[in-house]
Amino acid sequence: MAVEERIVGFESAGEELHGVVHVPAQHPRGTLVFCHPFAEEKKCSHRTMVEAARAFAAEGWAVLRFDMRGCGDSPCRFGEVSPTAWLHDIHAALDAAERETATTDVGLLGLRLGATLAAEVAEERHEVACLVLWEPVIDGEGYVRQNLRRSMIKAMMTRYEGGEDTEGAALEAGALGEGTVDFDGYEVPEAMRAQIDAIDLTTPRSYPGPVLVLNLGARETVDAPMQRLSDAYEQGTAAAVRQEPVWQRIGLMDATATIKRTLEWLQQIR
Amino acid sequence: MADEQLKQQIKEMIVDRLFLDADPAEMADDENLMENYEIDSVNLFEIVVGLEEEFDISFEDEDFSVDLFATVNNLAEYVEKKRG
Known part of the structure; x- marks a missing residue:
């Protein structure tokens, strides 16, 4: 058609x-x-x-x-x-x-x-x-957690593939801190995150x-x-x-x- | 040492979740998963989700390390430890 x-x-x-x-x-x-x-x-x-x-x-x-x-x-x-x-x-x-x-x-x-x-x-x-x-x-909370975890794993693998020490890479990239977080390169401010969490x-x-x-x-x-x-x-x-x-x-x-x-x-x- | 049945379940989960063209029975417990199956960050994420869902465990942020995901042996030991 x-x-x-x-x-x-x-x-x-x-x-x-x-x-x-x-x-x-x-x-x-x-x-x-x-x-x-x-x-x-x-x-x-x-x-x-x-x-x-x-x-x-x-x-x-x-x-x-x-x-x-x-x-x-x-x-x-x-x-x-x-x-x-x-x-x-x-x-x-x-x-x-x-x-x-x-x-x-x-x-x-x-x-x-x-x-x-x-x-x-x-x-x-x-x-x-x-x-x-x-x-x-x-x-929503699970979704946020998954996105942060994806960032953690990516950071860890990037260092691994580059032959660098991976110690602490995951934690640095994905720690569930307060405020703005990073979804694999996309900035998610606290207000957006709160709305997604509430889903x-x-x-x-x-x-x-x-x-x-x-x-x-x-x-x-x-x-x-x-x-x-x-x-x-x-x-x-x-x-x-x-x-x-x-x-x-x-x-x-x-x-x-x-x-x-x-x-x-x-x-x-x- | 983790039991054989658990290792087999982990191998089947990996093959299934990653849509691998591989026979779980032929995977060695100590072979390097990253190198032999070209596992990248997306695959690794799938393995984490699969382990959590199928074995009812939760990964802690501080548990993440390349070594943990290197072999079926390591994953099985981790699952056993988390299940107590």
Whole structure:
């Protein structure tokens, strides 16, 4: 199916956000707004998100990919914004998607923290057509801890590969101190960290529409926290997809199994 | 000395989590994982998460060292120590 791709701009809190809309030649079956992950995870998964958007469009779904404030080609510095601003950006993207694709049937698709924020927006906008959560972050504190740990390990390995003494490298890079912390090169100020820490997807869910929670990783069974998240929704479905973590490494791009499982589910709910 | 079953579980976890094209049964307990399986920081992070999830242990920041992750023997000893 022929697909049109065009760059779009839309406003959120007085800033012009950058987006790309993928539109099938025929009237779309619906539209998905793709909510990206953050910091290094966004950089690593960028290519996968492009390929995924193209695959969905080829199957008749319009997709709006966009950069939230402080990310990618949208304005502001990463450390200047916060999850509250990003939630506002997703609301703006939903409105932009309706305008740009001439559909009112707009759902949210997110990866990692982008999925988490999509879930929070759906709590406020029950008219969202569907919610697709790819490996959502359920526990904000755990997510922060993982990012700091990743920085620790990277520092340790960088010294090791350079033939240097690795003693103390990990601790220096990732100590869980107060104030600004470093997410692998991305400055996370205390206020942003506090908001991320507060994220908790184990709280009751009120979004009434269909929800797909995809647990991506080495396992072929759904982890307990992902299953509980799915069960918290009136129309939740959880599935495990054996998928390399495309958000962790630049160069990993093949999300074929994840895209296929998502498309199967979208067909079922239509 | 850590038990053989634990070492085998660790080998299987590593192969599975890192999507390695390797047979866990053929991995030696004392071979250098970094060099033989080209383990980098992303892989190492996956191993840490895998050990914590599958063996119900928690790494402390001060525990991180290249030596700890060098061999299956070292990882197994660490898991046994953490499990008491």
